[in-house]
Amino acid sequence: MSTNYNVVLSPEVKAALAAGKPVIALESTIICHGMPYPDNVKTALACKRIAERHGAIAAVCAIIKGVMHAGLTDEQIEYLGKAGTEVKKVSRRDIPAVIARGEDGATTVAGTMFIANRAGIKIFATGGIGGVHRGAETTMDISADMNELGRTPVAVVCAGPKSILDIGRTLEYLETQGVPVIAFRTDRVPAFYTPDSGYRAPVRADSVEELAGMVEAMDALDMQSGMVIVNPIPEKYAPDGEKIEKATVRAVKEAEKLRLDGRDITPFLLKRISELTDGESLEANIALVYNNVRLAALIAAKAAENARQ
Ligand code: PSU
Ligand code: MN
Secondary structure: OOOOOOOOEEEHHHHHOOOOOOOEEEEOOHHHHHOOOOOHHHHHHHHOOOOHOOOEEEEEEEEEEEEEOOOOOOOOHHHHHHHHHHEEEEEHHHHHHHHHHHOOOEEOHHHHHHHHHOOOEEEEEEEEOOOOEEEHHHHHOEHHHHHOOOOOOEEEEEEEOOOOHHHHHHHHHHHHOOOOOOEEEOOOEEEEEOOOOEOOOOOOOOOOHHHHHHHHHHHHHOOOOOEEEEEEOHHOOOOOOHHHHHHHHHHHHHHHOOOHHHHHHHHHHHHHHHHHHHHHHHHHHHHHHHHHHHHHHHHHHHHHHHHHO
C-alpha cells in the first residue's frame, strides 16, 4: 500500500470543516508525555466534551501507524494514552521519519500546528507551549514550538510558556519570530501554573469577539505565521507559587545531572514537579487545559459565526 501523506480527518471533523462549523485542534504529546495514565485519557476525553459544550468540535492530532490524523476516536485516545511514553514525541523534524516508518507519534505543539494547518484548522488549545529553556544561553535548548509559531498560521491558546522555562527570553524570541502574544483579560503574561510571570503582556484583549477578530486578521492577511493567546490559570486553581518554583528549580537541577536528551527534558520536569508537589501541579495542569479548551472553542465559534455573516 502506498504511503498516505494527507491528514486523515475523523468523520465528525470532516463534516464540521466542510460546513464551516467551529473546530479546534488538540495535541497528543500532552497525552503521551505530559500526564500519567489514566489521567491523560480522562483529561483528553473531557476536553472533547468541553469543546462540544462550547460549540466546537475538538480534533486531537497525532500520527497513527504512519498516518497523520486530525480527530481521534475515544478508542484511539485510549490506545495512545495507555502506550504513553512508548509513543514517540513528534515535533516537526520527526514527522518524515515517523510517516516513512509507519510509526505512531504523539505530536507536540509544533507537530500539531503542522497537522492542524494542513487540515485547515486555525485554532488550537493546549496547556503550555515550549519555549526558551533556563540556561539556553549555553545549551541552546529552544523549543521548536517557537519557530513553528513563526511559520505556521495557527492561533495557539495556552496558559503561557511553561513555568519551567525562561519567560523573558521566550517573549524576546517570540517577538523576533514576529508572533503576537495576546493576553486574555490580564496585563501580565501568565506562565502555566502561575497567572503572573512578572512580565507585562505585549497586548491585552478583554473579549472573545476581540480575539476572534485578531485570528481572522491573521488569516485574512495570509501572514504565514501564528499567534499565541495566553489565558491565565484561574486563581482558584493556581497552586502555591513558591512551592512550584522550589520544585521547578530542584527538577531542573536533577535534569542537568541526568544529562537527558533534549526531547526528554520537558516530560521529565513535568513529572518530577508533580511528584515533588504531591500531584498539585498535575491537578493545576488539568484545570488550565480545560480553561484553554473552553476559550479556544468560544473563539472558534465566534469566528465561524462572523464568517457566516
Ligand atoms: N502543555 C502541557 N503539557 C505538555 C506540553 C504542553 O500542559 O506536555 C508539551 C507540548 O507538546 C509542547 C512540548 O510542545 O510540551 C514542549 O516540549 P519541548 O520543550 O521539548 O519542545
Ligand atoms: Mn527542547
